Amino acid sequence: MSITLLRHGETERPGRYHGRSDIALSRQGFSQMEIAVAGADWDHILSSPLRRCADFADALAQRLNRPMSSDARLCELDFGEWEGCTAAELQLRVPEALGRFWSDPDQHPPPRGEAVSSLRDRVLAALSEQAAVHGAKRLLIVTHGGPIRVLLAQRDGIALNQLLSIEVALAARIEL
Template structure:
């Protein structure tokens, strides 16, 4: 039985500015780095065997901080990237509402049906994430596997593992450095934790 520890990257400059990130890059803030260190200490009690990370800048920063604490090499996998938001990348929500009001309404109400210009859709995102998980389950046995990824990607992955429709995208929350734990048992995936940020308590 493999157990996956799925975490979102630390806070970034664009998170603070409210900009849509996607494949665009934004560095971790000092707060993001400190919170990632707290997450790494929490993860150290789980005996992580492997670290896989998205190859985008903010997840590379996050996984490198965790790697230095856990003393495990990071393996980068582009299938763990955030959704490509196309023309929306670098824009704030207000800018998106003003420039793409019709598409934004669909994105908020029927996200699985939204066709953002030059962007990836949720179905494609789901397919590449499940491809990654299936590959890792074939490659490893009885391992604790850390995945460092992104908010939208993690929500889509969790919905997919639950067999839930992608229309439920906004029913799951993912904070920066949130921890999710999924066990793959004989009868399928079981979600043990969602959006655990207890390592940040007291801030």
């Protein structure tokens, strides 16, 4: 199986922790993703159900005449009480908690948010299941920074407390 990961592009509300918030792509974000996939083809497209991923995945699947499905386990980390906030806002309100999260996001998740180990478990389960379903096909997974970081950390043997050190740009296309 060949797996390509694609992070969503810029959203309508950039620079914020949008884990489970269903924020749409900006026009620029859609264009970023179009550029990232130019000239490529896949047998199946799998997406997070959140609009910033699913809208593009659906449009691409229609254009390529390929099947598309979604899996909620590919959603971004749940940022709990930090949902919709910028890092600057959190730095003013809760600097110690934000610093602990940045230094070890698994042991110090956002208040009422999700631990990174939970994100890892659900993303790896989704990938394992999809690998069994799609076999040797070329699969495009359209998802978020968190799930991509988890998959790269798993591949490269990086500990969960180092997850935030993995850079994943908007609209990044990564061959797994």
